[in-house]
Amino acid sequence: MKKVLKVDKKEAAGRIKKFLPILNKTYPDAKIALNFKNPLELLIATILSAQCTDVRVNIVTKALFQKYKSIKDWIKTDISEIETDIKSTGFYRNKAKNIKNACIAIDEKFGGKVPNTMEELVTLPGVGRKTANCVLGDAFGIPGITCDTHVIRLSRRLGLSDNSDPVKLEFDLAEIVSNKDWTLFSHLIITHGRNVCNARKPKCQDCEIAKYCPSANNPELW
Numbered sequence: 001m002k003k004v005l006k007v008d009k010k011e012a013a014g015r016i017k018k019f020l021p022i023l024n025k026t027y028p029d030a031k032i033a034l035n036f037k038n039p040l041e042l043l044i045a046t047i048l049s050a051q052c053t054d055v056r057v058n059i060v061t062k063a064l065f066q067k068y069k070s071i072k073d074w075i076k077t078d079i080s081e082i083e084t085d086i087k088s089t090g091f092y093r094n095k096a097k098n099i100k101n102a103c104i105a106i107d108e109k110f111g112g113k114v115p116n117t118m119e120e121l122v123t124l125p126g127v128g129r130k131t132a133n134c135v136l137g138d139a140f141g142i143p144g145i146t147c148d149t150h151v152i153r154l155s156r157r158l159g160l161s162d163n164s165d166p167v168k169l170e171f172d173l174a175e176i177v178s179n180k181d182w183t184l185f186s187h188l189i190i191t192h193g194r195n196v197c198n199a200r201k202p203k204c205q206d207c208e209i210a211k212y213c214p215s216a217n218n219p220e221l222w
């Protein structure tokens with residue numbers, strides 16, 4: 001069974017302060033991979049990205065956002081037509097239902113504008129903390145930690161949290177990452193996870209932050 005690192009939050013916070021600037025230098029252009037022009041588009045793209053690659057979502061949204069330009073466009077369109085338009089992102093029935101119902105809720109409860117608080121965002125159908133943090137951080141510039149599969153994996157390897165539940169892990173990280181860095185931290189860790197600290201075989205020999213990582217070159221901890 002995979003070993004789990006014991007976490008010392010104070011010590012972990014100190015290491016984050018050291019390795020975050022290195023990642024920032026390594027990936028100066030790290031940003032969200034989904035294309036969007038406003039909070040509504042990011043909300044829709046994030047809902048579509050569940051169990052789907054960002055590349056595929058961007059292909060689909062290119063045409064989608066030409067056709068659906070506002071909340072009203074989604075609300076007035078028949079659900080079966082939305083399903084057809086988003087089909088190639090997978091789980092399209094559920095996603096279509098969530099998108100349409102989220103738009104109805106935004107219209108009825110929030111005056112037609114995507115809300116900009118965690119409390120309000122998570123009341124929308126299909127929106128959990130991960131999606132809400134993504135929208136807060138990237139569409140509104142309000143710090144948010146997006147706990148996707150990369151952030152979960154790397155946080156555990158780096159000894160920042162011993163939780164695998166995304167919400168618990170998010171709260172652990174919120175204690176040890178400076179609030180102003182939450183969104184940046186998410187982008188840098190996701191980019192590092194994609195490029196170097198891969199799920200199956202992390203490239204520790206090429207890792208710029210290996211000296212701050214307790215799992216470096218230790219397969220028992222991957």
Ligand code: SF4
Nearest residue numbers: 197202204207213216
């Ligand atoms: S040293 Fe290895 S396990 Fe640690 S962050 Fe780098 S690639 Fe991942």
